[in-house]
Every structure is written in C-alpha cells, then in structure tokens.
Amino acid sequence: MPPARPLCPIDVLRAVPRRYPVPALPASEDEARQAAPAAALAFAIEHARAAMAQQAAPPPALQALFIDALARMIRDALRPEGGDPAVQALVLRHHVPCVREHAALAAQADRDRRAIRSAVDAVAHPAKPRPEAPQPQRQALERLHALASSGAWQALAADVRGLLDAPVAWQQPGIGAGLQRILDAPALQRLQRLDALASDAAVRRHQGLQARQGPAAGTHAAAAHGADTRRRGAVAEAQAAPALQALVDRLNTTAPASARYRAVGSLLVPGRLAAHAERAKTEWDLAVLRQAPPVGDAPAWELCLLVEVKASADAATSDFPRLLRGLALLAGADAAAALPFASRQGELQLRGASLRALAAEADLHRAVLYCCDGPADPAPRLLSAASRMQLLSAPQSLAFAGRVADGQPADLQALVPLWRQLLASPRFEQVLRQYPTLCQVRALMVHVDDLSAAVGAGTDPARQ
Incomplete structure (x- = not known):
C-alpha cells in the first residue's frame, strides 16, 4: 500500500459541520x-x-x-415601548442643541475634571505645609480641595471668586495666581456648563436612554462588564486550544519529520508590519504552524492557519473587516526574510513567504477559521448590527x-x-x-x- x-x-x-446557517433572503x-x-x-x-x-x-x-x-x-x-434607545438618543443629539452640547461636554468631562483637580491640588492640597497661614485661609483652601474632590464645580468657582475678591494677603507666593488660573480655566467653565445643562428635561431623557444601553464608559459597571467579557473570551479560547492541538496531532500522523505542525496562541504581528495597522488585527488568538528549514541555528516556521475565537456569529461578522485588514498587513512581509512573532509559546521565526502566501489565499477557508462556543441563533439576523x-x-x-x-x-x-x-x-x-x-x-x-x-x-x- x-x-x-x-x-x-x-x-x-x-x-x-457548520452549525451556524446562513439566513436566507x-x-x-x-x-x-x-x-x-x-x-x-x-x-x-x-x-x-x-x-x-x-x-x-x-x-x-x-x-x-x-x-x-x-x-x-x-x-x-422610535417607538416609546420596545424601540431602540441608542437610536432615540442619537435623534435627540441630532435635533436638540442643548442635548448635543451636553453630549459634547460629557465626552471630555473626565479630562476636564482631572485638569481642575490638578490645578486645585497645586494650591490647596492638604499635604502642602502652611504653618504661617492664618486658620481662616487654611480652612478656605481645604474647602476648595473638598469641593474639587466632590465635583461641586459651581461652588468651587464661587469660592475661588470670593477668595480672589477678598482683601486677603496670601503669605505663600503663587496662591493668588493659582486661584486665578483655576477661575480662568476653560475646563472649569465647561464643567459648570455641564452641570447647568443636566437639569434640562431633554438632557435628562437623553441620559435615561443612554443608561438603558448599558454602563457608561469609565464607570465601575463598565469595567466589570469589560472584565466579564474578557473572562468569557479567555474561557472560549481555552476550549478552542485543545481542539486545535488535536487538529495538529491529527496532521502530524501523516506529516514528515521535517515538516511537523504545531499550535500556538496569542500570535503577535511584529512592529515592522503592525506600524501602520489602521484598525487591523495585530494579534491572532490561535495559529497552526508548519516546520520549515531553519534560519541559521534558529528553528523557523511557516504560517498555515489563523484561528479567531468569538462568542457569537454576530461578533465574528463585526470582527471580519479587522481580520481582512490583518491579512493585508501580513501581505506586506518580506518574502525572503523570517520575522520574529511573539506568542504564548515564546518568540517564533515565521517565513515571510508563508505570510504572503496565506494573505494572498483566494479561498479564505484555507487561511482562516472562526471558532465559537455559543449556540446557533434560531433566527439569524439578515442585516448586520x-x-x-x-x-x-x-x-x-x-x-x-x-x-x-x-x-x-x-x-x-x-x-x-x-x-x-x-x-x-x-x-x-x-x-x-x-x-x-x-x-x-x-x-x-x-x-x-x-x-x-x-x-x-x-x-x-x-x-x-
């Protein structure tokens, strides 16, 4: 035989088998x-x-x-019951000027808060020694720090203005100038305007619509949601890795000793290729490599298959443009060179010719695989999100x-x-x-x- x-x-x-069917038009x-x-x-x-x-x-x-x-x-x-809060919020921002202004101010509010708190710390941080300052002055500065810490921007501006208007001789140099910088700061003016707009009925409705979409960016709830998403992704990848190793083991039953396969995780595109990524994928969840002739004394490998692990078919559809841009990055490799790729298994030398060949593969089935651990959707959407x-x-x-x-x-x-x-x-x-x-x-x-x-x-x- x-x-x-x-x-x-x-x-x-x-x-x-493909258990994620293509919905029919x-x-x-x-x-x-x-x-x-x-x-x-x-x-x-x-x-x-x-x-x-x-x-x-x-x-x-x-x-x-x-x-x-x-x-x-x-x-x-737009239906009040069962409608889409993201679209309703978008319409409000587009048509109501105060909502649009509030959204723009809120987008940079974190940066503004940091700027004002830093400016207040420069003149009123409790750790600054002021043995020669009278008790009322020390108390006034402590109050400024407390107001900034609590985000009471209207009260902070009023107190700073009152201190500048009062006939007070500040013993420490620079305090008066520092107070003036706080009062004149555009960041403080924007934060005050943000507070003033918060009472508008349309703004309150917009905030309610945003709350229905999930936790706001930068909040503890958003951080917890992100951590949960990463945990679920790690679990899915941990389930896919043994399956890919089993694939490699199967391939090696017929592979010659000089062209053995191996599976690796977290394959990172080197900087020389990723420098102009422009939202391209630069880290691949899993990959199958085949042994190639060494580069000098170092083992070398050819890239045979790239695997991405997703929680759902919809997530893969959203990811696909990044995946295609990631393949385009690999197409820029020098065919005559071997490039160092970091991975969970250590640094690996990958032949540039194999990167170019995989990226140029007309049949993506030969180059890419999406793995999912989620159930098939009984009613797949025909129009992507x-x-x-x-x-x-x-x-x-x-x-x-x-x-x-x-x-x-x-x-x-x-x-x-x-x-x-x-x-x-x-x-x-x-x-x-x-x-x-x-x-x-x-x-x-x-x-x-x-x-x-x-x-x-x-x-x-x-x-x-």
Whole structure:
C-alpha cells in the first residue's frame, strides 16, 4: 500500500459541520415587502449589489422597497415601548442643541475634571505645609480641595471668586495666581456648563436612554462588564486550544519529520508590519504552524492557519473587516526574510513567504477559521448590527426621524439621497456587501465541539 498523502489543515477542516446557517433572503420582492424591515432592507441591498456586479442599474422597485423598509425601521426604533434607545438618543443629539452640547461636554468631562483637580491640588492640597497661614485661609483652601474632590464645580468657582475678591494677603507666593488660573480655566467653565445643562428635561431623557444601553464608559459597571467579557473570551479560547492541538496531532500522523505542525496562541504581528495597522488585527488568538528549514541555528516556521475565537456569529461578522485588514498587513512581509512573532509559546521565526502566501489565499477557508462556543441563533439576523446603525445614523435618516419624533409629516422622498449614496459612496461599501460578508463569515465558523469531534474521529481524507 502506498504511503498516505500528508494531510493539510483544509483536509480535516472541510469535514467539520457548520452549525451556524446562513439566513436566507426573502424569495421575492413581494415576500420582502411583507417581511420585517431588516429583511426587506437586506433583500434590497443585496439585489442592488448583485445588479451592479453585472454592470446593470438596480431596478427602481428596489429603491422603493429600500425607502419603505428604512422608514419602517426608523419608526420602529422610535417607538416609546420596545424601540431602540441608542437610536432615540442619537435623534435627540441630532435635533436638540442643548442635548448635543451636553453630549459634547460629557465626552471630555473626565479630562476636564482631572485638569481642575490638578490645578486645585497645586494650591490647596492638604499635604502642602502652611504653618504661617492664618486658620481662616487654611480652612478656605481645604474647602476648595473638598469641593474639587466632590465635583461641586459651581461652588468651587464661587469660592475661588470670593477668595480672589477678598482683601486677603496670601503669605505663600503663587496662591493668588493659582486661584486665578483655576477661575480662568476653560475646563472649569465647561464643567459648570455641564452641570447647568443636566437639569434640562431633554438632557435628562437623553441620559435615561443612554443608561438603558448599558454602563457608561469609565464607570465601575463598565469595567466589570469589560472584565466579564474578557473572562468569557479567555474561557472560549481555552476550549478552542485543545481542539486545535488535536487538529495538529491529527496532521502530524501523516506529516514528515521535517515538516511537523504545531499550535500556538496569542500570535503577535511584529512592529515592522503592525506600524501602520489602521484598525487591523495585530494579534491572532490561535495559529497552526508548519516546520520549515531553519534560519541559521534558529528553528523557523511557516504560517498555515489563523484561528479567531468569538462568542457569537454576530461578533465574528463585526470582527471580519479587522481580520481582512490583518491579512493585508501580513501581505506586506518580506518574502525572503523570517520575522520574529511573539506568542504564548515564546518568540517564533515565521517565513515571510508563508505570510504572503496565506494573505494572498483566494479561498479564505484555507487561511482562516472562526471558532465559537455559543449556540446557533434560531433566527439569524439578515442585516448586520453595524449596517443597521450606519443606515439609521445617516443624516437623511436622522432628519426623517426628527420629523417623526416631533409628530410632523415625514416625506419618504427625503430618504432617496441615502439610497444613492449606498450605491455610489465608498463609505457604504461594507453596507452594500453586508450579506455576502455574512455568508462568508458563517462559512468560516465552526463550533468548538464540532471541531473537536471532527479531528478526533473519522477517516483520513488522504486514505479515501
């Protein structure tokens, strides 16, 4: 019997079931019109993309379908009960000046607080010795520090102004100038304005909508949520790593001794490639390498497969543009060089030619695998969350939503320019391609249990 042909990763991965099905689009325009707005939008967008791919203009009926479905989606998002608080907050910021101003001030409030507290510490920190200062002056400075620490910005400004206006001879040099710097600081003025706006009814409603979206950035709750997300990611990766090791073990049953495989984790792209990452993936959760001829005395490896671990199919879809940009980074490697990649298993020399070959692989199934430990969604979404928000946050959608929110007549024709932008603007390219992207990601995704089962059992493809 002739020796078995050496296995490669795709030989084994081809047999892994895909339990994350690609959702089907409505079968016709009539069916799309009766479907939920997201399904109707996905149908219109995909059929328009397909027409343009054939150098044809999208039929006018698709424009009407798109506009009607988008208007329905906007109205659904604005419903007081069951609507979308993120969209409602966006509409408020777009249409109510004081809400927009409050949101802008809140975005830099942490930086402003640090600046003012630092300025107050410079003149009023309790640790500063002031043995020669009279008791009333020491108490006044202690109060300033307490007001800054508690965020009482209106009272702080009033006290600083009172101290500057009082006929007081400060014994320590620089205190008067320091107080003047606090009072004149734009940061203090912005914090006072932020406090003043907080009592506005529209601002309070906006804050309530934001609270419904989850913990605010920088809060203890947000930090706890982030820690929980990282923990769940670590658990999922820990489950995927043994499955990938089992894959490597399977490959090595037919691999020659000079081309053995190995699995590594947390593969970091070296700085010379990652310097211009521009939101590209620069760390890969797991990877399969194949032994290559050494570089001098150092072992060298070829990159065969990149694996990303995600908690859900939706998370993988959101991650996909970063993944593609990460592959583009690898394509910039010097084919004649070996590059040092850090990993959980230590530094590894990877052949640049293998990086370029993997990045240039036309069939992504041979280069990338998404692993997931979450259940399949019984009703997969046809319109990605990112595409939905990009459409809803477009100026035309916000203008339409503002009129709806105010109870005014809203003309569907106001949404026509957005359809034209979708077809022509590079900003909407990912939206236009969102359904093929969804199909591609679902085809690249396997459940960890299915991967483990496939690499641990079955007939070797090389012997079939």
